[in-house]
Amino acid sequence: MKIGLHIISIFCFALISCGDDKPTVEVADAEAPNQKIEITEKAIKNFDYADYALSAESEEVGVNWEKYQEMAIQLSYLKKGDLSFFNGDKADLKKFIDEFKDTIPALFRTNPITSRIAILETTILKLNENLTLDNIQDRDKLVSVEEVLKAFSYLNYQINKKLERDIYDKIKPE
DSSP: OHHHHHHHHHHHHHHHHTTOOOOHHHHHHHHGGGSOOOOOHHHHHTOOSOOOOOOHHHHHHHTTOHHHHHHHHHHHHHHTTOOTTTTSOHHHHHHHHHHHHHTOOGGGOSHHHHHHHHHHHHHHHHHHHHHHOTTSOHHHHHHHHHHHHHHHHHHHHHHHHHHHHHHHHHOOOO
16 A cells, blocks of 8 residues: 555656746747847838838929928938937927928828828827837837838828829820
8 A cells, every 4th residue: 555655656746747847948038028129220121111202293292391391301310210309398299290280281181191190190199108208118119110100101102192093083084
């Protein structure tokens, strides 16, 4: 009886001891979130999105839209890793966005373009919040930068699409 009890206890001990090995891959993955991620030009160039630019027709119409030109300049700085415009005071940023929306040329006052401007506003304000708060991880800040660049790119796409439709609407079949 004692021998059977010893065999069962050894068997249980061996069973409990087995399977305790943890793969080293989990340790490497657990350390990844703690790594410092820098918002640099190189990190921003690695974003995977379609970067639309204005077409020649769109540039002709939007050349007098000064706030758009200023926004494009600030986003070109953002692509180089300069966060100073988006890292500033929220009230100043909100004022700029309101002026941006108020000065939209009449030709661009359509629902799709207005929606894209609202999305751009939201992503810019989110980026501002993420950059000014201390408890936000760098990875989230980088994602916010990508969202702003995508929103501006899709705004350009909608502007191009609007003018392209207008051109096709003017063409009449013979």
